[in-house]
Amino acid sequence: MSYHSVKLIKRPELEITEDIFNIVTQDIPTPAEGEVLVKLSHLSLDPAMRGWMSADENSYIAPVKLGDTMRASGIGEVVKSNNERFPVGARVMGLMGLTEYAISDGNGLNVIPKELPAEAILSVIALPGITAYHGVFEVLKPEAGQTLIVTAAAGSVGSLVGQMAKNLGLTVVGVAGSDEKCQWLTKELGFDHAINYKDADFVEQLTQATPNGIDLFFENTGGLAQGPIFERMNPHGRIAVCGLIADYQKAEPAPGPSWVGIIKRRLTIQGFTMPDHFHRIPEYGQALGAMLGKGELKYRAHVIEGIENATSGINLLFDGKNTGKLIVKL
Structure with missing residues (x-):
């Protein structure tokens, strides 16, 4: 055969x-x-x-x-x-x-x-879930009352990041690339705000959605949204850099934020990849399975x-x- x-x-x-x-x-x-x-x-x-x-x-x-x-x-x-x-x-x-x-x-x-359905495992307990879990709990370390923003928010990782943050009592803003995705984030997943980065008034919408600034930024994309989000970061904010999908198929990546802004805002920026933490898959998988079983995560x-x-x-x-x-x- x-x-x-x-x-x-x-x-x-x-x-x-x-x-x-x-x-x-x-x-x-x-x-x-x-x-x-x-x-x-x-x-x-x-x-x-x-x-x-x-x-x-x-x-x-x-x-x-x-x-x-x-x-x-x-x-x-x-x-x-x-x-x-x-x-x-x-x-x-x-x-x-x-x-x-x-x-x-x-x-x-x-x-x-x-x-467990295969779709649930690959969507929540596999790589997307463990990536979201590690980025939220080990890198960003959120506290209730903070404001978190996530790019590619309707993607497999971003959608879980936002839900985890909402379950912890944060204000959550999602950035996505279509109105349909934004509606799904707010109506189905309970995000407080969702913004289409392709809208001409993206910066204005971002300012309105984050009147108290941004404490935590889970970055999946790079691209057009990154600069305006960076400018809304609060002092001592934390940024988890998980991916830059907007740059993956470019000959030259877009320039990143100014290091002057990093100093002035005293920001902590950490890139991470999951192969460094594969030894924690059983631990993370158990936690994600419990969240899924309680109905805390949709996909x-x-x-x-x-x-x-x-x-x-x-x-x-x-x-x-x-x-x-x-x-x-x-």
């Missing part, structure tokens, strides 16, 4: 084009001693994949080697096992790649409950069908056309 996987065969120059991938057909492998064979059911498409495709060795995680299966998170079932920690029938999650089957020695695999998923559509589907993230966590169902 055979299966399909997506190989990275070229580095993207700027935009992700389909010619950098090759979908190959291979024989289903047999696990060696200590290994398991996993049949994938759902794959996660994330903005971080753009960085993993680059040739930059000076990053938080090594790039995918040309000819290797493209890195991606996924959920699947163990169908053959030579590893007692992962018996046949176990449902697992991990960085198994854009593939229908994967061999693993168990490192980085986590057993997950069978009763929505954008599901595309078939591994053959994964390569074109990635660009939905960078075009802002996805409505929720982007998932490939196999």
